[in-house]
Amino acid sequence: MYSKDGNTKNNKTPRIGDVVWHNGEFINWNDARVHVMSHVLHYGSSIFEGIRCYSTQQGPAVFRLREHMQRFLNSAKIYRMDHTWTLEDLCNAVVEMVRRSGMEQCYIRPILFRSLDEEHPAFGVNPFPNPLACYIGVWDWGKYLGDEAIEHGVDVCVSTWNRLTPNSMPAMAKCGANYMNSQLIKMEALVNGFAEGIALDDRGYVSEGSGENIFVVSGDVVLTPPLSSSILPGITRDSIIQICQELGITIKERTIQRAALYVADELFLTGTAAEVTPVRSVDRITVGKGGRGPITKKIQDRFFEITKGARPAPGDWLTYVRQSKPAPSENNGFEATPVTKDDSDTSPILSFQTAARD
Numbered sequence: 278m279y280s281k282d283g284n285t286k287n288n289k290t291p292r293i294g295d296v297v298w299h300n301g302e303f304i305n306w307n308d309a310r311v312h313v314m315s316h317v318l319h320y321g322s323s324i325f326e327g328i329r330c331y332s333t334q335q336g337p338a339v340f341r342l343r344e345h346m347q348r349f350l351n352s353a354k355i356y357r358m359d360h361t362w363t364l365e366d367l368c369n370a371v372v373e374m375v376r377r378s379g380m381e382q383c384y385i386r387p388i389l390f391r392s393l394d395e396e397h398p399a400f401g402v403n404p405f406p407n408p409l410a411c412y413i414g415v416w417d418w419g420k421y422l423g424d425e426a427i428e429h430g431v432d433v434c435v436s437t438w439n440r441l442t443p444n445s446m447p448a449m450a451k452c453g454a455n456y457m458n459s460q461l462i463k464m465e466a467l468v469n470g471f472a473e474g475i476a477l478d479d480r481g482y483v484s485e486g487s488g489e490n491i492f493v494v495s496g497d498v499v500l501t502p503p504l505s506s507s508i509l510p511g512i513t514r515d516s517i518i519q520i521c522q523e524l525g526i527t528i529k530e531r532t533i534q535r536a537a538l539y540v541a542d543e544l545f546l547t548g549t550a551a552e553v554t555p556v557r558s559v560d561r562i563t564v565g566k567g568g569r570g571p572i573t574k575k576i577q578d579r580f581f582e583i584t585k586g587a588r589p590a591p592g593d594w595l596t597y598v599r600q601s602k603p604a605p606s607e608n609n610g611f612e613a614t615p616v617t618k619d620d621s622d623t624s625p626i627l628s629f630q631t632a633a634r635d
């Protein structure tokens with residue numbers, strides 16, 4: 278997929294939804310614009326999400342919508358973004374966006390950022406004078422690390438760039454500025470001929486990829502770094518932990534040494550974009566037999582069966598867009614789908630931390 282010099286000009290343009298949700302209204306893709314002096318462009322003040330909607334026999338289904346939007350709200354809270362959107366508002370907006378896009382499957386990108394009040398502009402670092410803007414866009418995105426990656430795996434390197442330290446930039450917030458660190462990791466990997474870079478945390482333990490969590494298979498045990506290794510609490514990561522538990526595979530959160538990547542039997546990356554992607558080499562050292570290992574395949578197969586709605590998930594993971602009822606018309610003037618709160622829901626952010634501990 279990537280040429281040797283790291284250029285990605287061979288990337289295909291995805292199919293894009295022509296409607297964008299903006300602060301409760303639907304606008305045209307071409308009208309979704311910001312002023313160049315917006316705070317976010319200068320100081321990185323955005324938080325966002327990446328969600329997949331899968332094609333199933335019962336129509337498009339959004340994967341773990343509530344958990345993604347809860348993480349979105351958490352990221353906003355960490356960055357003191359005082360908005361008025363509720364979990365229900367945001368989930369309903371996503372469902373309606375997918376419905377309006379007419380797509381059977383798509384990638385969904387909600388973003389909340391500090392913009393510019395053109396009547397009373399403010400240009401300093403202090404974010405508080407700048408108004409917040411919330412948008413949701415959708416597009417059709419194929420396999421993030423290449424079509425072949427899911428089956429054959431990818432070649433990765435350990436990055437010379439460390440992941441963010443917890444008291445500088447919190448990795449548990451999905452904020453735009455964190456992705457400057459991710460871009461350094463990704464660019465270094467690409468220009469050196471790798472598909473992805475794995476960052477270590479500030480102590481030298483394995484953290485995560487530029488846009489994925491990592492899992493190590495050693496014997497019949499699956500290990501993944503804990504949140505304290507400066508990782509994003511991935512929704513896919515949580516799904517894999519639950520899938521392993523369901524499959525009877527031992528799964529543990531552990532700090533992982535870099536060298537453990539080289540001697541692992543299997544390695545795989547997880548993320549909304551990357552889904553479950555095997556790693557076949559690290560720093561040109563072959564991992565296991567150099568392809569997708571049997572445990573990775575078992576987990577991957579179960580993940581894809583669940584996402585296509587062919588097998589029940591361990592929880593209420595799929596929001597079926599066409600089966601959801603329309604909301605009352607006073608709800609921001611658009612036909613939204615009420616996504617009701619299930620009292621059995623637990624915060625993924627908290628359950629992640631305990632799920633795989635001894």
Ligand SMILES: Cc1ncc(COP(=O)(O)O)c(C=O)c1O
Pocket residue numbers: 327459485486487488489490508509510511512513514547548549550
């Ligand atoms: C840095 C980083 N880590 C991990 C992930 C995986 O998270 P999720 O599974 O919620 O997409 C992502 C993708 O969003 C990411 O950007």
